[in-house]
Amino acid sequence: MQEYSSQAAYDRGEAVCVIGAGASGLIAVKNLRENGFEVDCYERDTVLGGLWNPQNQHSPLYPNTHLVTSRSQTEIPDFPMPDDWPDYPSATQMLEYLTSYAKHFGLSEHVWYGSEISHLEPVEGSRFEVVVKPAAGAAARRLRYGAVIIATGHHWAPNLPSYPGLDDFRGTVLHSSQLKDASRLRGKHVLVIGGGNSGVDIACEAAVNAASCVHSVRRGTWHLPKYLGGEPADYALARLSSRPKLLRRFLTDRTLKGPKRLAERMGVEAPGHGPGDEEPVRNGRYLEHVGDGSIKRRGEVARFDGYDVAFADGTEIRPDLVVLATGYQPKIACVAPELLGGTRDAPAPRLFARMFSPKAQTLAVAGLVEPGVGVLPIVHWQTHAIARWLQIRKSDPERAESFKLQVNAESGHNAVEHVDPRRRLVVDAEEYLASLGRIIDTLEQEPAK
Amino acid sequence: MSLTAWIRRARTPEPVAVRREIAVFEPADLFDIEIKDNPETNPVLCCTGDPAGAAAFNALWLKRIATSGRYAAAVSVRGQGGTPAAEGGPDAKAHDVVQAAVTVPRQTVLIGHREGAAWAALAAGRYPAAGLVLVSPQRFPKQLPKPVGEPPVLLVVSESETQSKEVQAVSEEYGITPLTFAGAPDDVFKGANAEALLDTILSWLDAQKH
Numbered sequence: 072m073q074e075y076s077s078q079a080a081y082d083r084g085e086a087v088c089v090i091g092a093g094a095s096g097l098i099a100v101k102n103l104r105e106n107g108f109e110v111d112c113y114e115r116d117t118v119l120g121g122l123w124n125p126q127n128q129h130s131p132l133y134p135n136t137h138l139v140t141s142r143s144q145t146e147i148p149d150f151p152m153p154d155d156w157p158d159y160p161s162a163t164q165m166l167e168y169l170t171s172y173a174k175h176f177g178l179s180e181h182v183w184y185g186s187e188i189s190h191l192e193p194v195e196g197s198r199f200e201v202v203v204k205p206a207a208g209a210a211a212r213r214l215r216y217g218a219v220i221i222a223t224g225h226h227w228a229p230n231l232p233s234y235p236g237l238d239d240f241r242g243t244v245l246h247s248s249q250l251k252d253a254s255r256l257r258g259k260h261v262l263v264i265g266g267g268n269s270g271v272d273i274a275c276e277a278a279v280n281a282a283s284c285v286h287s288v289r290r291g292t293w294h295l296p297k298y299l300g301g302e303p304a305d306y307a308l309a310r311l312s313s314r315p316k317l318l319r320r321f322l323t324d325r326t327l328k329g330p331k332r333l334a335e336r337m338g339v340e341a342p343g344h345g346p347g348d349e350e351p352v353r354n355g356r357y358l359e360h361v362g363d364g365s366i367k368r369r370g371e372v373a374r375f376d377g378y379d380v381a382f383a384d385g386t387e388i389r390p391d392l393v394v395l396a397t398g399y400q401p402k403i404a405c406v407a408p409e410l411l412g413g414t415r416d417a418p419a420p421r422l423f424a425r426m427f428s429p430k431a432q433t434l435a436v437a438g439l440v441e442p443g444v445g446v447l448p449i450v451h452w453q454t455h456a457i458a459r460w461l462q463i464r465k466s467d468p469e470r471a472e473s474f475k476l477q478v479n480a481e482s483g484h485n486a487v488e489h490v491d492p493r494r495r496l497v498v499d500a501e502e503y504l505a506s507l508g509r510i511i512d513t514l515e516q517e518p519a520k
Numbered sequence: 521m522s523l524t525a526w527i528r529r530a531r532t533p534e535p536v537a538v539r540r541e542i543a544v545f546e547p548a549d550l551f552d553i554e555i556k557d558n559p560e561t562n563p564v565l566c567c568t569g570d571p572a573g574a575a576a577f578n579a580l581w582l583k584r585i586a587t588s589g590r591y592a593a594a595v596s597v598r599g600q601g602g603t604p605a606a607e608g609g610p611d612a613k614a615h616d617v618v619q620a621a622v623t624v625p626r627q628t629v630l631i632g633h634r635e636g637a638a639w640a641a642l643a644a645g646r647y648p649a650a651g652l653v654l655v656s657p658q659r660f661p662k663q664l665p666k667p668v669g670e671p672p673v674l675l676v677v678s679e680s681e682t683q684s685k686e687v688q689a690v691s692e693e694y695g696i697t698p699l700t701f702a703g704a705p706d707d708v709f710k711g712a713n714a715e716a717l718l719d720t721i722l723s724w725l726d727a728q729k730h
């Protein structure tokens with residue numbers, strides 16, 4: 072890295088560098104500090120909270136974003152949300168929650184805002200050198216750390232599909248992350264493309280605000296209502312998970328029978344695998360809007376043509392506004408893909424237990440999973456494990472060895488690569504939590520020497 | 521808290537929410553320009569088994585804690601003082617303590633008296649308290665969760681209690697030797713003995729890193 076070597080790196084000793092001050096980064100800082108580490112957290116934006124903060128540039132929030140996971144399944148295990156909050160808090164409440172978490176544990180004083188990490192690389196054995204992107208005119212700063220945790224999220228690079236004629240389309244085209252205000256939908260003929268949670272939520276917003284709403288969906292997805300049997304759906308399903316396997320399957324099938332039939336009636340096919348195999352759509356209103364005709368479902372878009380959009384089935388419409396709710400590309404730009412187990416040609420990370428670099432002992436990633444359940448608790452246990460690992464790595468070589476074997480074995484559980492790149496981050500929450508539990512047990516079984 | 525304990529709890533119905541009475545006394549409330557809220561110190565949240573709940577700490581405790589530069593609060597759990605009664609045993613009361621703790625602006629010390637000590641100890645199994653102070657604990661749970669985040673623990677009991685089985689079990693559980701105070705275990709809210717007890721607690725707190 073010639074261009075950076077003009078100035079000596081500042082050595083932060085055994086301190087840990089956390090990249091990103093979204094939910095994952097904040098949880099990492101808290102758990103590292105609790106385990107006695109000094110921490111510097113770098114956030115490229117000027118605010119904390121990551122994607123839940125509408126002031127964050129490029130925030131993917133769209134009008135009226137609410138949690139799709141319920142409060143008790145979303146809150147951080149050792150810092151519950153206020154119990155007088157609704158079952159499904161709003162994005163505003165989520166930010167309020169993360170802000171009070173940061174304040175409660177004094178996290179902000181460890182965060183350097185407006186500091187993007189542009190590059191990191193291993194130096195002298197297990198240490199890392201990070202480069203803070205210079206503000207205009209200033210020199211890049213380089214610092215050395217004992218370990219690095221990447222918590223940069225995976226909802227920042229919009230996934231933009233290409234359709235014939237899209238570039239010359241005469242109407243307005245927005246990615247879901249650009250639709251900040253529901254008033255943009257008012258009175259318009261709207262086409263929403265994409266059948267995930269964002270697409271479905273936005274179609275519902277259009278159903279009540281727009282002149283008309285067509286929703287283009289390429290394939291089947293599991294549709295869950297937000298409540299099942301009088302309880303938040305994720306809670307109800309999670310409760311079944313503690314039952315023996317066969318009984319669990321029976322009860323799950325029985326619980327999902329009604330919603331599945333309703334979805335089928337509305338022309339939504341559930342895919343062959345269960346709802347745990349990919350992020351299910353959780354929205355109680357959508358199918359009702361399809362049922363009352365305020366959302367019209369169509370298949371795949373074939374091409375754009377001047378003012379018109381043609382679908383694969385040959386039909387055409389003339390929308391004023393097209394919303395691409397086509398998701399994001401997970402990208403970690405600040406590190407060479409090889410360090411995270413990828414290659415130049417296939418840069419997607421292949422991590423041990425979805426968090427540890429297979430190449431460097433002191434590099435880990437937090438929050439790079441789509442568990443289909445609340446993400447924050449998973450990140451809490453991930454960063455708990457990472458902090459413990461960094462602690463025992465040096466102090467307890469014997470345990471460190473058994474940990475390495477363990478983590479290697481655990482990675483086998485997730486070795487089945489999803490062919491569909493959109494499902495690469497998907498984990499089965501039940502299995503993944505069990506795996507995290509085993510890893511933490513290995514790290515903690517008896518008190519460290 | 522272990523991952524398994526969390527999974528179990530996340531899949532158990534949450535206790536009914538109640539509107540909790542929380543008494544707060546901040547250093548700024550003292551109108552004494554000499555005494556400032558010291559951001560380096562941790563706040564303190566108290567609870568007691570006494571049916572008066574938070575109000576029990578009004579006579580002496582909150583003000584004296586605030587005088588030491590700490591944010592001071594006390595909570596009435598369900599059925600105590602101004603908090604309506606609702607279903608739930610010790611776990612629900614520990615839930616009330618945790619819910620109060622997260623409304624305190626910074627990571628807080630938990631002080632529990634009598635049964636309140638049991639609730640505080642349960643709460644410390646779910647919330648990383650900055651410190652855990654158990655005053656004359658009573659009806660302590662048999663299965664005690666390991667405190668999250670390894671906070672320092674103080675056990676203070678009246679001279680008459682030092683030999684009790686309960687106190688010995690608690691001190692063994694945490695591997696600590698109890699400090700003693702003069703007077704009766706139920707008479708800790710005012711008077712000279714109470715002041716001495718509080719001073720013991722506050723100087724212990726000051727001696728911890730926070």
Ligand SMILES: Cc1cc2nc3c(=O)[nH]c(=O)nc-3n(C[C@H](O)[C@H](O)[C@H](O)COP(=O)(O)OP(=O)(O)OC[C@H]3O[C@@H](n4cnc5c(N)ncnc54)[C@H](O)[C@@H]3O)c2cc1C
Nearest residue numbers: 091093094095115121122138139140188223224438445446
């Ligand atoms: C619309 C939407 C709805 C969602 N709903 C739910 C839900 O209901 N329940 C749920 O559990 N999850 C939900 N999620 C998932 C969400 O990803 C997690 O809840 C969580 O917010 C992820 O936090 P994070 O910190 O990993 O990522 P982010 O919130 O993306 O934070 C990453 C941070 O890193 C910063 N950063 C990035 N690169 C750099 C760099 N090079 N240097 C310095 N800083 C950098 C970014 O500015 C950002 O602040 C939703 C996601 C979206 C997009």
